[in-house]
Amino acid sequence: MQVNFNCDSPPSPSLHRTRPRPSATMAISAQTAIDAVLFVVAAFLAWKLWNRPGMSLPPGPKGYPLIGNLLEFPTESPWLRFAEWGKQWGGIMSVTVLGQKFVILNDPQIAIDLLEKRGLTYADRPELPMATLCGWDRAMSSARFGPRIREYRKLIGRVIGTKGAMVKFxxxxxxxxxxxxxxxxxxxxxxxxxTRKTAGAMILDITYGYKIVEEGSDPLVDLADTALAQFSIATTTGAFLVDLLPWLKYVPSWMPGANFKRIAAKYKKTCDEIGEIPLAWVKEQMANGAARPSYASDLLKDKDISDERMYNIKWSAMSFYGAGADTTVSVVYAYFLAATLYPEVQAKAHAEIDRVVGKDRFPTFEDRDKLPYVEAVCKELLRWLPIVPLAVPHRSLRHDVYEGYAIPEGTLVIANVWKFLHDPDEYINPSEFNPDRFMGPNPAQDPKTYCFGFGRRVCPGTHLADVSVWINVAKAIAAFQVSPSIGPDGKPILPTPEIAGGVICRPKPFKCDVVPRTPQIPKMVADYLAVVDAN
Structure with a gap:
């Protein structure tokens, strides 16, 4: 059947009616609606993509809207709370505080995978407003990643960057x-x-050629010790609200609740002084022709030093102190605590010293390879009460994915070194001081793998700290008998092995009795120093 569309009769008026053209307002409204729909669809797809299996943040406590995990974020001994969380959430977990994401690593292999193998991605440091207010953003440990931090490491590395470089010291x-x-x-x-005076004397000698005052306290040692104590407080995670609410740094210091601004002003004065005073002393010595060889004097010999170069010399020199001094203080002090609590360890170390070195001289670096138990004691000191139980936070420079978990750019990544070094699967009875764990054909993991940092932010003073700890501990073993102090009741006072909080930790103060092992020890010390003075 054929249908004829060419009919002679005119079409029905209702079929021939013209549709009115839409107005501009109607067109804009339609486009806005389309854009809104597309935006919602895109946002939904992005949310689904971000939250699909394999692209979520690592697991962790749920937290609350807006504030996240603020109320449960630990400010005292956070390494212990993070370790407890790790039992529930695993080796990699996350929390969020006021929008800031934290990834906490309770598994050492994950720390190696991220902070070592992907070191460039995690080479940055967080911008800690309190530390910046105190001036510590100029120090190497806190400086953001970039040309300046590379210059610091280059300057320091040429002096103490290798084991071989340490021989001259x-x-x-x-x-x-x-x-x-x-x-x-x-x-x-x-x-x-x-211990503090000895560590300070060593670093000040290497860095500035400065000989400390022996009688009484030394002003530069006291200044440096105060500065490092303040640094530890200023950089402690969660210690100041301004680190969680950075906009608070703009409030005036007179406002109620702004006590942190007054603290920061005090700390900055100390930080300025530890950078400027010893360097000014070196310049004065050089002008008088009396400067001794040192890190600073060597660099200051260059002519036409630019302002930027001088800045780098000043603050890299200041960073030297933190690179080795605090490690020596904490670890050597911890030896006396361990000797007080574990007399059998002290006796075994004494026996090795007597067998290899004898009782007529003190051990030297030439004896080190022949004193494996003393070496094990030093390793156990680093493990038992770690000086940096939480590695200084790293900051991710770009978005990363690890084992299916998303780690967004700007995330703060914290390695729980305390947990690594107290893992019962690696270190049996981890709270016990037991150097034997590092002896024999299958020793436990060397704690130096973890306790000096990771990747591109590893401490450049590792070798300096290593030799300083060893020689001081070895000589202390050779020279002293350590035992608990006796209380008024006639019973031994046994201290509790605890560390004081902060980024850099030390054993809490304790009492013990220290006496020479043999009557000739004081004479051996006097004879040694007499020979040095004669030369």
């Missing part, structure tokens, strides 16, 4: 370790002060 290290014995013999009840 062996005589100075040996001298200061013997001076430590003298300081303890003179004031056995001031053990903490002796």
């Amino acid at each position: 062996y005589p100075a290290e040996d001298f200061q370790a013997t001076m430590f014995l003298k300081r303890v013999l003179d004031h056995p009840d001031m053990l903490d002060a002796a």
Whole structure:
């Protein structure tokens, strides 16, 4: 059947009616609606993509709207809380505080995978407003990743960057370790002060060619010790609200609740002084022709030093102190705590020293390879009470994915070093001080793998700290008998092995009795120092 569309009769008026054209307003409204729909669809797809299996943040406690995990974020001994969380959430977990994402690593292999193998991605440091207010963003440990941090590492590395580079400092290290014995013999009840003075003397000598004042306190040692204590407080995770609410740094110091601004002003004055005073002393010595060889004097010999170069010399020199001094203070002090609590360890170390070195001299670096138990004692000291139980946070420079978990750009990644070094699967009875775990054909993991940082932010003073710790501990073993103090009731006072909070931690103060192992120890110290003075 054929249908004829060419009919002669006109079409029905209703079929021939013209549709009115839409107005501009109607067109805009339609386009806006289309854009809104597309935006919603895109947002939904992005949300689904981000939250699909394999692209979510690592697991962790749920938290609350807006504030996230603020109320449960630990400010005291956070490494212990993070370790507890790790039992529930695993080796990699996350929390969010006021929008800031934290990824916490309770598994050492994950820390190696991220912070070592992907070191460039995690080479940045967080911008800690409190530390910046205090001036510590100029120090290497806190500086953001970039050309300046690379220049710092280059300058420091040329002096103490390798084991071989440390050999030229062996005589100075040996001298200061013997001076430590003298300081303890003179004031056995001031053990903490002796360790701090010895570590400060060593670093100030290497960095600035400065010889400390032996009688009483030394102004530069006291200044540096104060500065590092303040640094530890200013950089402690969660210690100041301004680190969680950065806009608070703009409030005036007179406002209620702005006490952190007044603290920061005090701390910045100390930070400025530790950077400027010893460097000014070196310049004065050089002008008088009396400067001793040192890191700073070597660099200041260059002519036409630019302002930027001078800045890098000043603050990299200041970073030297933190690179080695605090490790030595904490670990050597911890030795006396361990000797107090574990007399069998002390006896075994004494026996090795007597067998290899004898009782007529003190151990030297030439003896190190022949003293494996003393070496094990030093490793166990680093593990038992780690000086940096939480590695200084790293900041991700770009979006990353690990084992299906998303780690967004700007995430703060914290390695729980305390957990690594107290993992019972690696270190049996981890709370016990037991150097034997590092002896024999299958020793436990060397704690130096973790306790000096990771990747491109590893401590450049690792080798300096290593030799300083070893020579001071070895000589202390050779020279002293350590035992618990006796209380009024006639019973031994056994201290509790605890560390004081902060980024850089030390054993809490304790009491012990320290006496020479043999009557000739004071004479051996005096004879050694007499030979040094004669030369």
